[in-house]
Amino acid sequence: QLQLQESGPGLVKSSETLSLTCPVSGGSISSSSHYWGWIRQPPGKGLEWIGSIYYSGTTYYNPSLKSRVTISVDTSKNQFSLNLSSVTAADTAVYYCARHGGVDWNYGLFDYWGQGTLVTVSS
């Protein structure tokens, strides 16, 4: 059974960089059929896709966050990571990592999710 688990600081200071890692167990991140994505959810609000990465390093980002987001992959450690720079209180959210499909018809199929981790941005 594939498992993902977000890890990283739960508290980040305003203007600094939020960094999270998502180790993948029970399967290979080098799957040719899947992308690996980050999604966030501010408290009491809806879900927002941040971006995704393929094992080769190809990335796609939400245009509204693109200037501040970097997603990377480490196939040797079977994990992928998120960096979000210049954070503000508006970036306070539960951050999820997830696996999704790699072709048009299943690209929106996020089939395995981490449990989520709350990151609070403090001033």
Next chain:
Amino acid sequence: QTVVTQEPSFSVSPGGTVTLTCGLSSGSVSTSYHPSWYQQIPGQAPRTLIYNTNTRSSGVPDRFSGSILGNKAALTITGAQADDECSYYCVLYMGSGIVVFGGGTKLTVL
């Protein structure tokens, strides 16, 4: 920027049928957007219900169905149950590796 629209809230009677929709701020939703639907219970990660417009994810009961109705994607729940009371999100594929989540619909069963 494209906005994916959903009803903020909806209510249904136990045993009833409800259709939630997923539209675009500009334009129509078609199968080309490969809509998917997620169910989220508070405090939990989302669960996939439907992908590629109308394909049920493994283990999802057949009282959940997806379709295109007019110019929107639709999720229909038949025989609503108390534990269907939670939030539902649609996702549209915009092409070029971009997906957008709808704002979500909070469903009440009463």
